[in-house]
Amino acid sequence: xxxxxxxxxxxxxxxxxxxxxxxxxxxxxxxxxxxxxxxxxxxxxxxxxxxxxxxxxxxxxxxxxxxxxxxxxxxxxxxxxxxxxxxxxxxxxxxxxxxxxxxxxxxxxxxxxxxxxxxxxxxxxxxxxxxxxxxxxxxxxxxxxxxxxxxxxxxx
Numbered sequence: 530x531x532x533x534x535x536x537x538x539x540x541x542x543x544x545x546x547x548x549x550x551x552x553x554x555x556x557x558x559x560x561x562x563x564x565x566x567x568x569x570x571x572x573x574x575x576x577x578x579x580x581x582x583x584x585x586x587x588x589x590x591x592x593x594x595x596x597x598x599x600x601x602x603x604x605x606x607x608x609x610x611x612x613x614x615x616x617x618x619x620x621x622x623x624x625x626x627x628x629x630x631x632x633x634x635x636x637x638x639x640x641x642x643x644x645x646x647x648x649x650x651x652x653x654x655x656x657x658x659x660x661x662x663x664x665x666x667x668x669x670x671x672x673x674x675x676x677x678x679x680x681x682x683x684x685x
Contacts, residue, residue: 541567542567542568542569543567543568543569543590543591543653543654543657543658544569544571544587544588544589544590544591545562545568545569545570545571545589545590545591545592545593545653545657546570546571546572546573546574546580546583546584546587546589546591546592546593547559547562547570547572547573547574547593547594548573548574548575548576548577548579548580548592548593548594548595548598548603548606549573549575549594549595549598549622550575550576550595550597550598550599551595552575554595555573555574555575556573558570558573558593559573561646561649562653564646565646565649565650565653566650567654568650568653568654571587571589572587572589576598576599576600576601577594577598577600577601577602577603577605577606577609578600578601580592580594580606580610581601581606581609581610584610584614584617585613585614590618590656590657591618591619591620591653591656591657592607592610592617592618592619592620593620593622593649593653594606594607594619594620594621594622594636595621595622595623596621596622596623596625596631597623597624597625603621603622603623603631603634604621604631604633604634604636605634607619607621607634607635607636608634608635611635618637618656618657619634619635619636619637620636620637620638620639620640620652620653620656621634621636621638621639621640622639622640622641622642622644623639623640623641623642624641624642624643637656637659638652638655638656640652
C-alpha cells in the first residue's frame, strides 16, 4: 500500500488518464496515482477504443497506456490520438519486449512493467511539464525517440 499526505487544494495537479485492460491493475494504478503528489486521475478506461472517445473531451496532461490490449494495442491507439492531437503526451507501459514498435508509436516514454511508484511519478511529472516533441512520421534523431525506462527495456 502506498501512502502520502493529501496535497493542498492550491497545488497544480497534472491530469492523467489511465488505459489498462486488466481491471485489477487499472484500479491499482488509479489508487497509486491518487497517492501521488500533484497528479489527478481524470479517467480510467479498459480499452483503447474507450480512451480514443474520451481523451479529447477530458484533455489530460498525460495518457498512461498499456501496450497489450485486445482489439487495439497501445501503440496503435497512441498513433490515433496523436493524429488528432499532435501535442498529446502519451506514456506506454509494457511487460513485452517489443521496444522497436513501442518507440515508433510516438509515445514520449516507454515504461517497463513492473514500474516502481517513484519512476511512474517522475515519468508522469516530466511528461506533463515538458513541451511535446516535434513529431515527424519517423524520428530522425535519438533526441526524437521516446525515453525507454526500465531494466528489461534497456536490454533490447
